[in-house]
Amino acid sequence: MAPTVERKQIDITPLKKANVPIIFIVGGPGSGKGTQCERIVKKYGLSHLSSGDLLRDEVKSGSARGGQLTKIMEAGELVPLEVVLDLVKEAMLKEVAKGSKGFLIDGYPREVKQGDQFEAEIMPARLALYFEVAEETLVKRCLKRAETSGRVDDNAETIKKRLKTFMQSTTPVVDHYAKKGKLVKINAEGGVDEIFGVVQQHLDKIFK
Ligand SMILES: Nc1ncnc2c1ncn2[C@H]1C[C@H](O)[C@@H](COP(=O)(O)OP(=O)(O)O)O1
Numbered sequence: 656m657a658p659t660v661e662r663k664q665i666d667i668t669p670l671k672k673a674n675v676p677i678i679f680i681v682g683g684p685g686s687g688k689g690t691q692c693e694r695i696v697k698k699y700g701l702s703h704l705s706s707g708d709l710l711r712d713e714v715k716s717g718s719a720r721g722g723q724l725t726k727i728m729e730a731g732e733l734v735p736l737e738v739v740l741d742l743v744k745e746a747m748l749k750e751v752a753k754g755s756k757g758f759l760i761d762g763y764p765r766e767v768k769q770g771d772q773f774e775a776e777i778m779p780a781r782l783a784l785y786f787e788v789a790e791e792t793l794v795k796r797c798l799k800r801a802e803t804s805g806r807v808d809d810n811a812e813t814i815k816k817r818l819k820t821f822m823q824s825t826t827p828v829v830d831h832y833a834k835k836g837k838l839v840k841i842n843a844e845g846g847v848d849e850i851f852g853v854v855q856q857h858l859d860k861i862f863k
């Protein structure tokens with residue numbers, strides 16, 4: 656059986672004090688989340704945190720927690736929601752210490768429960784930006800990215816699995832934020848500039 660991962664006591668007072676806007680970035684694999692976040696960071700100077708990157712970095716760091724995570728992933732089990740949340744909190748605290756103006760939380764939440772837990776333990780998100788793209792386009796973009804990314808999960812077989820997981824778990828997430836009136840759904844089939852144009856219309860209202 657995979658080991659459990661200990662949770663840390665994390666004091667998030669500085670994060671609450673900073674009280675900067677938090678934006679969840681939601682969309683299927685290959686929907687262009689990373690690409691748009693890069694553009695947003697350039698224009699608005701927000702802090703971009705990708706939960707996938709934080710997990711990969713923790714594993715690479717060689718910490719005890721990273722070792723426990725490796726074992727869980729090797730056992731094919733899901734990393735506990737709380738551990739991802741701890742990594743996100745720690746990364747947010749570091750950014751706040753540097754004077755962050757706001758956060759893009761990329762690829763998160765993956766499940767309704769994860770988003771609720773984030774909002775309960777940290778603070779409510781201002782918006783959830785959802786990049787909506789047809790399944791066919793997602794596959795095409797992931798396969799194209801596979802040519803250069805070196806990511807082990809960018810291959811036809813894994814992409815199909817990730818898409819299925821996305822459809823099952825993220826569709827309820829999208830509905831959840833729509834009900835709360837926080838969802839901004841963006842048609843992300845077009846070109847990068849065109850999509851960023853729409854993104855700016857929404858972010859300009861929050862970040863002058
Ligand atoms: N609007 C767009 N049109 C065409 N290709 C795009 C695109 N936005 C991103 N891409 C490309 C860049 C990558 O090779 C691939 C996946 O983009 P990404 O930003 O890494 O997606 P994500 O982070 O949502 O998985 O698609």
Ligand SMILES: [Mg+2]
Pocket residue numbers: 688689705762
């Ligand atoms: Mg990405």
